[in-house]
Amino acid sequence: DGDKLSYWNKVILAPMVRIGTLPTRLLALKYGADIVYTEEIIDFKMLGCQRVDNDLLGTIDYVMPDGESVVFRTCPAEKRHVVFQMGTADPERALAVAKKIENDVACVDINMGCPKSFSILGGMGAALLSKPDTIKQILTSLVTNLSKPVTCKIRILKTIEETVKLAQMIESCGVVAITVHGRWLHERPRDSVHYSYIKAVADSLSIPVVANGGSNSIRVNSDIEQFRTDCGAASVMVARAACWNLSIFRKQGVLPSDNVIKDYLEYTIIYDNHYINAKYCIQQMMGSEVNSDCGKRLHAAQSLREVCEIWDAESRYDAVQATRPKGCTHVASGASVTDGDSDIIEAYVPYDRRLYTCRLSAKSSLFEYSRRKCLPPPEYHNEIRSLDNYFRAVVLFNGQKYKSTAWAKTKRGGEQASAALCCQEIGLSDGRQADSIEELSLMKRSKSHQVDAESELSRNDNEDDNIAVTKKRDRRHGLMSPSTE
Secondary structure, eight states: OTTSOOOTTOEEEOOOTTTOSHHHHHHHHHHTOSEEEOOOEEHHHHHTOEEEEETTTTEEEEEOTTSSOEEEEEOGGGTTTEEEEEEOSOHHHHHHHHHHHGGGOSEEEEEEOOOOHHHHHTTOGGGGGGOHHHHHHHHHHHHHHOSSOEEEEEEOOSSHHHHHHHHHHHHHTTOSEEEEEOSOTTOOTTSOOOHHHHHHHHHHOSSOEEEEOOGGGOSSHHHHHHHHHHHTOSEEEEOHHHHHOGGGGOTTOOOOHHHHHHHHHHHHHHTTOOHHHHHHHHHHHHGGGGGSHHHHHHHHOOSHHHHHHHTTOHHHHHHHHHTSOTTEEEOTTSOEEEOSOTTEEEEOOOOOGGGOOSSOOHHHHHHHHHHHTTOOOOEEEEEEETTTTEEEEEEEETTEEEEEOOOBSSHHHHHHHHHHHHHHHHTOOOSSSOOSHHHHHHHHHHHHHHHHHHHHHHHHHHHHHHHHHHHHHHHHTSOOOOOOO
16 A cells, blocks of 8 residues: 555664654654654553544644643644554553554554663553563554554564564564564663674564664664664664654754754744653753753753753744744643633743742742732632642732743743733732842842741641651652653
């Protein structure tokens, strides 16, 4: 079928957690990739999502029940090239998810190679390598019931013979291709690739075999073809080399990282990618330059516009935003929604305590302003999200309601976020920096006034702070790195 995805002689963007979002995939296609994979998405998460036609962005969004978090976003430009990679350990769940998304993607891939503990403990990823019966059930169910092709990605087993035997069983299930990461389960990217294993699989199968794991030897586009030849494979999947510089797919040659970042920002702006994800992806592109002045500015950026300013793309950001209807807000996930209350001013303004180094917080700044202007003090009305007990607030100030669409871990954080939005709208410092002598004087007076104004909240705030400190300590001992190749 000419309309179905072919895996012969292709160059492919690998599935990478946090990297493989829509802007990255589209840029990889622009530079010359033939096929692009989503990051691995777990079946349980997708089962809870609702499919939404996002007319504002021209995308299809799969959104969590909270209406805020977009788990998977795609668009017509990639429909014939995008492969949805799923993390699963159950044939029924796998089929339910695949049927849900099959009309929006070109192919469905099952991850059988991820060595991360969260996959292994869930019976997914590389845990499937020791469960051939489960593999067969999942793949056979998908191949039998889907209109789109099915593939899978594996790691090599202890011996060549075992690896070939597994690959032959997978081929018998009816998949159209198999990707082989040429490392054992315990090996990491710094370890050498076992070319002979990939070649043995390629020689033993009639379907295309995609070689993966060669980023240590891929520095320019021609190295991709050399890796394919060395492995005797039909195609090559590139992960870390693409993560560092997506222009590795350009046959005309790689581009400087700044050029790539600017191209990446264009897609990020158009498709309203969350700034935190954009920052993470750009940090990978910057490499050692992440410690430069630009890298430090990137680390401090708290909005997509601030990220754009670093690469002189703020005018482009403003121009795109100006074309979008007022009353629409692009929430943390990037989904666009319109609030039912037309009298409320909304925007995505997250609260990060690390940025408030002075004593004057957004709430304090707003309260002090109301005192000086003889206005009623701001009123806060909180809502809690049952999914994870996160908070969000609406602040009523001088007859106008303001609401940050960012959810916060604490009630205080939700109130600070909305207070910061209010400050920004009325031209008042939100507390991240003191920009005038008047505000400096407010800082000096704020401590005593704030104690009087917020004494009834102090005990709750202290409890929130203790929780935040504990969670911060826990994160230091459990930070996750991106899953690559």
